[in-house]
Amino acid sequence: MFKAALVLSQQYNIKIDGEFIGWQAAQTGGNAIGALRSTCQAVITANVIGIVGPAYSREASIIAAFAHSDNIPAISYAATEPDLSDRNAYPNFYRTVTSDAAVTLPIVKLFTRYNWTSCIIIYQNDEFGSGGTEVISNAFSENNLIISKFIVFDIATQHIRGDLKDILSTTPTRIIIVWADDYHTSLILQIALNFDVLGPYFTWILSSKVSFNFFNQTMYTKLIGMLILEPIIGSVVNAPFNTTLLNAAYQIWQQYEPETFPGSTKVNYYALFAFDATWALIQSLQQFCSTYTNSSSPCISIVNNSFCFDRHLLNATSFLNTISTTEFLGVSGPVKFSANVTDRIDGIYYVIRNIQPSTNNIELVPVLQWSNSDNWKTYTQADVIIWPGNTLIPPTGFAGLKGINLRICIIESMPFIIRTDIIEQNQTKLSGY
Numbered sequence: 001m002f003k004a005a006l007v008l009s010q011q012y013n014i015k016i017d018g019e020f021i022g023w024q025a026a027q028t029g030g031n032a033i034g035a036l037r038s039t040c041q042a043v044i045t046a047n048v049i050g051i052v053g054p055a056y057s058r059e060a061s062i063i064a065a066f067a068h069s070d071n072i073p074a075i076s077y078a079a080t081e082p083d084l085s086d087r088n089a090y091p092n093f094y095r096t097v098t099s100d101a102a103v104t105l106p107i108v109k110l111f112t113r114y115n116w117t118s119c120i121i122i123y124q125n126d127e128f129g130s131g132g133t134e135v136i137s138n139a140f141s142e143n144n145l146i147i148s149k150f151i152v153f154d155i156a157t158q159h160i161r162g163d164l165k166d167i168l169s170t171t172p173t174r175i176i177i178v179w180a181d182d183y184h185t186s187l188i189l190q191i192a193l194n195f196d197v198l199g200p201y202f203t204w205i206l207s208s209k210v211s212f213n214f215f216n217q218t219m220y221t222k223l224i225g226m227l228i229l230e231p232i233i234g235s236v237v238n239a240p241f242n243t244t245l246l247n248a249a250y251q252i253w254q255q256y257e258p259e260t261f262p263g264s265t266k267v268n269y270y271a272l273f274a275f276d277a278t279w280a281l282i283q284s285l286q287q288f289c290s291t292y293t294n295s296s297s298p299c300i301s302i303v304n305n306s307f308c309f310d311r312h313l314l315n316a317t318s319f320l321n322t323i324s325t326t327e328f329l330g331v332s333g334p335v336k337f338s339a340n341v342t343d344r345i346d347g348i349y350y351v352i353r354n355i356q357p358s359t360n361n362i363e364l365v366p367v368l369q370w371s372n373s374d375n376w377k378t379y380t381q382a383d384v385i386i387w388p389g390n391t392l393i394p395p396t397g398f399a400g401l402k403g404i405n406l407r408i409c410i411i412e413s414m415p416f417i418i419r420t421d422i423i424e425q426n427q428t429k430l431s432g433y
Contacts, residue, residue: 001271001331002052004249005278007256011248016285017298022046028059035059039066040308047302048072049313050281052274056181057081057128064093069309071316073323075281077273080231081131085341092316093342094323096277096335097270098231100132102343103207104139106229106350106370107177110205111145113376116397118146119175119205120168122160124153124184132179132207148173153180153188160188165195174202175397182208189223190215198222200389201400205229209353212362220362225388226355228364233272234333237349237371238380246331249275269332276330280337284323348372351379356386 003023010020024046026038035054042048051074054063060079067074068091075094076084082101084090111117121136123129133150140147148171152161168176178185185208192198193215199222206228215223234241254261289299304310313319324339333347350370355362366379387395417432 001249001253001267001275002278003256004252005275005282007252008245008248009282011252014282014286016049016289017300021282021285024048028054028056030056030058032056032059032062036062036066039063043070043308043311044306047300049285049300049302050075052277052281053077054079055270057084057131058126060084060093061090061127064090066309067092070311071313073281073284073320075277075323077277078270079128081127082135083127083131085343087339087341090342092320094277094280094337094344095342096273096280096330096332096344098348099343100128101135102348103132103229103231103350104135106376107136107205108139108143108145109375110229110352110368111175112143114394114397116145116175116395118148118173118397119177120149120151120171120173121147121177121179122151122153122188123178124155124180126155128181129153129179136177136179146173153184155184158184158187160191164191165197168195168197168202172398174395174399176202176204178204178206178208180208182210186210186214193219193222196222198388199225200391203227203388203395203397209364217361221357221390223355223362224357224390225386227385228353228355229350230353231269232349232351233269233331234347234349236351236366237369239333239347239349239371240329241333242329242331245275245279246272249331272330272332276332276335279328279330280323280326280335283328284319284326287326288319288322352376354385357390 002025006021006023014021024042026042028035028038039051050072051063051067053076054060055078057079060076060081061084064074064084073092073094075096077096079095080097080100082099084093084095085099085101121133123133137147149167151164151167154161178188180188185206189210198204204226206226209228209230212220250264292299301314303312303314324337327336333349335344336346338345351366352368353364354367356365367383367385368376369379370376384392387393417430420429422429
C-alpha cells in the first residue's frame, strides 16, 4: 500500500518541483541497526525528503533520531511504543497507528465489564513490550486493578524466563495478557500449549492477531475463548473512511502485483495505516510546495547530501508544521496530527475478536468494538462470546476448584468441658464436649 499511494499520486499528477515523487523500499525485520543502515544507504543515493516507517518500535526511536538529524519527517504506520509520543524527544516523528497509551482505557473498561480485578502480563523484552506493559501497569494502579506477575519473553533466546506452568498455576488470577508482536505471540502460545496452560482454565488476551496455521489442529480446542484486542480501521466499525482512495489503491495493487493481493477483505490493517502515512506525506508536500508556485527557488532543497548524517533539508520547520496541521479522510479513517504529540489524534478504533469453534475447526469472530467512546459496545455482527471451555459464562478471573483434589484436615483433640457456676440463680452451666 506504500507503493500504491505513490503510484496513485502520479495518476493524480501530483508533482514536487515539476517531478513525480519516487520511492525506495527496504525490509528491516525488526533489526534497528539494519534499519539505520538501509535508511542511510537510501538517503545518499536519492533526495529523500521523508520516511514512511519503520514498522517496529525498537527501530522507531533510532530512525526518528536519524530523521531529526537530517531534518526530514518520519511517519510510522505500526510503531506503538508510548515513549515515542514525546514531541520534544522526537520532533520529526509522526504515526498513523495509535500509541499503546490509548489502549489502556479500553483494557481497564474490559476488566470492569467482567468484574476482573487482576491479571498476569507476559511481554516481549523490547521497546514495544516494555512500553506497553508500563502504561498498562500505570492504568491498573490508577483503577485499583492488580498485576499479579510480570513474565518476560526473551526475544533473543525465544524462551520465557522461568517456569511458565509453575508461575501460572501458583498465581490466583486466571487472566493472562500477552503484549508481544504476532510472531512472538505465536511462540508464547506454543509454549503455553506445551505446558497445557491455555483453555479451559486460563483466559488469554492477546495484543496481536496470530495465524492458526502456526499450531497443530489437534490443539485448536485449547485456543477457544481467547480474546484478541487490536487497532482497526474505520470501515470495521462503520466509521467514515475514504472509499475513493481505498478502491483506487486496491486497483493499483491488483494491477501491478496481483500475486500478492490477498483480497479486499483480507488486507492487513497495518497496510492501510501505511497507505495513510504515505498519503499524509504526499498531501503535506503538495500543500507545502504550493506556496512556492511563484518562486524561482525550489520548495525542496537538500544540502551536504554526500554523507547520510550530514544531509540537511532546508525549510524543514515549515514542512513539519505543514504535516502537523494536515487533515484528511484516509483509507483507515480520519487522519489528524498535532504539534504537541507525535500521535494520530483522530480515527482511533479498536475491536476485540474471539476465537470460536466453527465448521472448519475455529475462527476469529469480532464481538466488541471501541470507537471514539469511553466504553465497549457489542459488535454489530456478533454479540456472543465463547469463553474458554466452550461456555457462554464469563470467567471469574480466579482459580476454580473443578478438577482439583482437596485435602481436608481434621485435628484430633481431647474432650473438654467448661463448668460455669451462676451464683445469682444458684445454677451450674456445662458447655463443651
